[in-house]
Amino acid sequence: MTKEEFEKRARAARRAFRRTPVYNDVTDYIKEIKDEVKVIKERDPAAKSNAEVLLSYSGLHAMMAYRVAHRLHGSGHTLSARLISQGAKFFTGIEIHPGATIGKGLFIDHGSGVVIGETSEIGDNCTIYQGVTLGGTGKHTGKRHPTLGNNVMVGAGAKVLGPFKVGDNTKIAAGAVVLEEIPEDSTAVGIPARVVRVAGQRVEDLDQCNVPDPVEAEICRLRREVEKLKEQLSEINK
């Protein structure tokens, strides 16, 4: 075969490869990983170069494995998908079920001890720290795990348990245990988690009487009583 013939055939093979679904999968995969490297550099001041992120961020390695495993899972190769996921867990300490649905730009910082369950859904540009569980309570079948909106931050060690939604731009504090839906633009802290900020405002400063929770309503009433008593006391002391 002449050199020209060889080059012609190679060009034809490249063109044919570009028309296959595998080519699209590979280019999408590379794009996803590039985006994840970019977000890590944006969000972690400790990340100094692309090479450092690619070689030393276990959250990125877990996501690289997940992106392959998720594709296999979607095409019915569930066993090989699970094997990849378990291999990644062995090397990174991060367990992401291949069936989970994860958007663009997820940053898993530090990573060890992170568990993301099968029916979890994660929106775009979320950040998850070490020790986070997106899990089930054991009470549900079918959809058992939470859905995180876009730009959600889940602090170190937080547990988000059950098939409810965590709204966009929400922060879950380190160590919180979230057992019910959290509205968007809020901060939830504690065990069980309660919303302490909405759109940057402390919940105490909001109109609490419209909160449908009877315990919250009772706390609201008691707080007003205390405020009234404080006022009366300061009048007496004048």
Ligand SMILES: CC(C)(COP(=O)(O)OP(=O)(O)OC[C@H]1O[C@@H](n2cnc3c(N)ncnc32)[C@H](O)[C@@H]1OP(=O)(O)O)[C@@H](O)C(=O)NCCC(=O)NCCS
């Ligand atoms: C919750 C968090 C995101 C701050 O969010 P924020 O909207 O700025 O909220 P604030 O700091 O104003 O805190 C609001 C209230 O929650 C309390 N709070 C904050 N973090 C808390 C936590 N982890 N557990 C319990 N209460 C917490 C604050 O003391 C404050 O209470 P106050 O209103 O009585 O003063 C932050 O404290 C946090 O937990 N980040 C996690 C970071 C992380 O995991 N890092 C790991 C790096 S390795």
